[in-house]
Amino acid sequence: NVPESRIDYVYKVVVIGDSAVGKTQILSRFTKNEFYFDSKSTIGVEFQTRTVTIKGKVIKAQIWDTAGQERGALGAMLVYDITKRQSFDHVARWVEELRAHADNSIVIILIGNKADLVDLRAVSTEDAVEFAEDQGLFFSETSALNGDNVDSAFFRLLEQIYSVV
Numbered sequence: 001n002v003p004e005s006r007i008d009y010v011y012k013v014v015v016i017g018d019s020a021v022g023k024t025q026i027l028s029r030f031t032k033n034e035f036y037f038d039s040k041s042t043i044g045v046e047f048q049t050r051t052v053t054i055k056g057k058v059i060k061a062q063i064w065d066t067a068g069q070e071r072g073a074l075g076a077m078l079v080y081d082i083t084k085r086q087s088f089d090h091v092a093r094w095v096e097e098l099r100a101h102a103d104n105s106i107v108i109i110l111i112g113n114k115a116d117l118v119d120l121r122a123v124s125t126e127d128a129v130e131f132a133e134d135q136g137l138f139f140s141e142t143s144a145l146n147g148d149n150v151d152s153a154f155f156r157l158l159e160q161i162y163s164v165v
């Protein structure tokens with residue numbers, strides 16, 4: 001635990017996307033390195049925090065797991081499920097939602113979660129890369145279940161926020 005006095009910046013980040021894509025699990029993987037097989041345990045928790053060091057600065061990420069918290073957010077993780085085509089088809093709507101309710105300068109990373117479910121893949125990496133490039137979003141595929149790329153995705157987002165604010 002880092003004392004408040006050592007924190008240089010607090011960055012508000014939102015995790016959004018369709019229901020059941022793994023938003024809550026990505027958040028608990030990043031903040032607690034845990035995956036809840038009984039995911040009811042996070043009900044009622046509005047945000048989680050993790051303090052990281054980026055380029056020598058101590059940054060507390062305050063990460064909200066609720067739609068409707070876009071105001072004041074510096075970053076967004078927009079999550080779809082690589083096994084659910086519909087959750088990817090809805091991503092454009094979530095981008096509109098962010099552009100309407102968040103600051104123009106918000107940094108967005110598109111996340112294809114559940115990358116461990118290789119046999120059930122319904123969205124190709126190429127389609128997602130193309131969409132992300134079109135929209136000017138960062139992109140990563142993650143697995144909250146085994147932890148793949150979760151930290152690196154958050155770090156890319158936080159580093160980009162650091163370089164633009």
Ligand code: GDP
Binds near residue numbers: 019117143144
């Ligand atoms: P949310 O509604 O977006 O917050 O989704 P949850 O985090 O509650 O996850 C929805 C379901 O997907 C739960 O049954 C999770 O255990 C499961 N899940 C979440 N992330 C992953 C993942 O990376 N891999 C797999 N296989 N299942 C996941």
Ligand code: MG
Binds near residue numbers: 023024025065
């Ligand atoms: Mg959830």
